[in-house]
Amino acid sequence: GQNIDQPTEMTATEGAIVQINCTYQTSGFNGLFWYQQHAGEAPTFLSYNVLDGLEEKGRFSSFLSRSKGYSYLLLKELQMKDSASYLCAVRDDPGGFKTIFGAGTRLFVKA
Amino acid sequence: DAMVIQNPRYQVTQFGKPVTLSCSQTLNHNVMYWYQQKSSQAPKLLFHYYDKDFNNEADTPDNFQSRRPNTSFCFLDIRSPGLGDAAMYLCATSREGDIGGYTFGSGTRLTVV
Numbered sequence: 006g007q008n009i010d011q012p013t014e015m016t017a018t019e020g021a022i023v024q025i026n027c028t029y030q031t032s033g034f035n036g037l038f039w040y041q042q043h044a045g046e047a048p049t050f051l052s053y054n055v056l057d058g059l060e061e062k063g064r065f066s067s068f069l070s071r072s073k074g075y076s077y078l079l080l081k082e083l084q085m086k087d088s089a090s091y092l093c094a095v096r097d098d099p100g101g102f103k104t105i106f107g108a109g110t111r112l113f114v115k116a
Numbered sequence: 117d118a119m120v121i122q123n124p125r126y127q128v129t130q131f132g133k134p135v136t137l138s139c140s141q142t143l144n145h146n147v148m149y150w151y152q153q154k155s156s157q158a159p160k161l162l163f164h165y166y167d168k169d170f171n172n173e174a175d176t177p178d179n180f181q182s183r184r185p186n187t188s189f190c191f192l193d194i195r196s197p198g199l200g201d202a203a204m205y206l207c208a209t210s211r212e213g214d215i216g217g218y219t220f221g222s223g224t225r226l227t228v229v
Contacts, residue, residue, distance in 0.1 A: 047223045049220070053217060102147060105161075106220065
């Protein structure tokens with residue numbers, strides 16, 4: 006079956022670093038995405054990994070290991086505005102028409 | 117700015133009364149999607165259009181239909197809304213061959229009374 010697992014909630018302190026993990030089991034793999042979703046709003050695209058390794062984009066980095074079915078999102082220098090849900094998603098078909106989402110990790114950043 | 121626009125932002129409908137949600141895009145993306153997201157759950161794909169070709173997910177209830185009259189617009193019709201259909205409905209677009217993620221609209225939060 007298709008499954009994407011990530012922790013339900015995490016709490017971290019302003020200025021700190023937090024790592025949000027994601028494991029996946031899908032019938033196919035054509036890329037892994039991380040989205041940020043603030044409460045009551047639509048998801049916004051953060052990062053994309055299709056090859057193993059680390060992709061860095063400012064305060065955000067995302068890592069992928071295809072052999073382990075594992076990814077993480079790393080957020081550095083946390084700010085209060087980073088309080089949001091972070092959705093891990095896998096595109097499981099070559100055409101790119103089907104992306105499966107995890108339920109999201111709700112991150113609380115405290116002062 | 118090129119974007120995906122959903123109207124209305126909030127929709128209240130009566131149990132069993134047909135309702136239509138709309139989505140428009142100025143990105144000229146050829147693929148459009150409708151997702152249903154319930155509170156604290158993953159967005160669930162209902163269907164997508166690849167150009168004019170409609171693709172329904174196997175577990176999407178018959179109560180949900182969609183229309184795409186042109187590249188820019190896509191509609192979600194719920195024929196007889198039930199209480200269980202209360203959710204956020206997300207429209208998203210992508211272009212075939214793009215490696216980036218989807219562009220989502222702001223969503224329509226549907227309440228069924």
